[in-house]
Amino acid sequence: MKKFGLLIAGGIAAIVLLSNLGPLLALGLSIVLLYFVFKQFLKTDSLLMKIGWGFIGFIALMASASNLPAIIGIVAAYVLYLVYKKWNQTKTEVKVEENDPFTNFEKQWAEFKKN
Structure with a gap:
């Protein structure tokens, strides 16, 4: 079901x-x-050239501002990237050994912090 939602x-x-x-x-x-x-x-x-370049820059700035709906396209591209990243994500299961000293230390440390 999760893959279907990602597909949609x-x-x-x-x-x-x-x-x-x-x-x-x-x-x-x-x-x-x-x-x-x-x-x-x-x-x-x-x-005079600075005024000319400033005028051309103002026209280019207005052209950029008129294309602000393209931000929706940028957001859509980001959503596609997130979907791609989630689609290829695999579940990693970590097997915990009971004799692992680090796991036992973490459990004992958590119990110590509670008290």
């Missing part, structure tokens, strides 16, 4: 991610452009 959650997350693929690409492109404009703004010494 993964399917929904995959559909949401695919539907937001366009805004995700546009957000990535506008952030790369904004980074390039910022680097050029820092390199230039001319006041």
